[in-house]
Amino acid sequence: MKTELKNQLRQQDATVLAQGYSPAIRAMEIFSIIAFVALESALVWRLWGNPLVGPWMVLSAVLLGYLAADFVSGIVHWMGDTWGSTDMPVLGKAFIRPFREHHVDEKAITRHDFVETNGNNCLVSLPVALLALLLPHTSATWVFLSSFLGAMIFWVMATNQFHKWSHTDTPPVIIGLMQRVHLILPPDHHRIHHTAPYDKYYCITVGWMNKPLALIGFFPMMERVITWATGLIPRKDDIGAEAALELFQTQAADAPPVVKAAQELLEGGALAEEPGAVSPVRPS
Structure with missing residues (x-):
């Protein structure tokens, strides 16, 4: 049954999809990266020296943010793979196109530079970055929430870089070690998603959320x-x-x-x- 289904897949042309990356989209991504770095830097400056900020709070925010980013990456990835068309205005070329291109040319992401790899994630993170910066830091709860949101979008920003490394034939030694101990997305784990018809294991920050979500049939x-x-x-x-x-x-x-x-x-x-x-x- 699965072999018959795989033979029925009709995928778009990789060259046409790649051509959808226009100068306007690149300019938008460059602006997004600059704005993201500025907002995250301003948040760190606000948190630095705040008496309510402690090591355990920061560690908790970073770890919970990592799990949340993995889940968010799965939701966004699932939406890009599953719904909509590359012909849709704005969203089609800027967001859906990269997901569809990746299915027909897995190695394309390894040829993308820093801007093309990470610009989209910076763009979608900007509203959350602004919210984290503007939250009041008058109580431990507000400070933790602000720290959590800032950590989460940092990992969201890093997701496509981790994803890119999972498709790189010879990643840097330290990256390969982190993949082997499953601190970032391992290639073997991610390969499950790249089995047609690409309907499982959408989480691509680290992949820790894939098995729990699969067990409860979340995406189906x-x-x-x-x-x-x-x-x-x-x-x-x-x-x-x-x-x-x-x-x-x-x-x-x-x-x-x-x-x-x-x-x-x-x-x-x-x-x-x-x-x-x-x-x-x-x-x-």
Whole structure:
């Protein structure tokens, strides 16, 4: 079944996708990197010397921020892989295109310079960076929240660099060591995601969240909810309508118990509204 599904995949041309990286997008990314560094530096300056800041608070914020960044990377990665089209205005070329290009040319990311690798993540982190900077530092709770948000977006910014290293044939020695002990994203772990049809292990900061999310069927459950609510089929614009529909149906059959329970609740609600045959897709 999986071999037949893989043969049905219709992917976009890697050269066309690469050409979508325009001078305007690069200028936006350069601005984003400068703004991100400025905001993070200002946050460190605000926190430095604050009597409420202690080593355990900083360590907790950094570690929790790392886990949160891994989860956020999975959400963003899943959205970029699963929904929307590269032809969409602004979002298509700036955000969705890099994800789709990566599936047809895994090594393209290793040829990207610092700006192209990290600019997008800096851009999406700017609102959170500004929030972390503007929060009041009048109590331990506010200081911890500000530190946590600052740490989280630092790791979000570093995510694509870790991702790039996971595809690099000969990374620096220290990076290879960190990959082997799973302190950053290991190549073997990430390779699971790069097995067609690319529907699992989306977390790419460190990958610690991938197994827990897979055990509860988090992303398939989210896809079924969105499909029920909108009628959209996940990955239709990435792998083709036929393969996407077959994958959607296969996932439903193989779903963990928690996903099947959620599906039954959704279908039960639809049945109560409109008697008739039960469908995984909400009527439009």
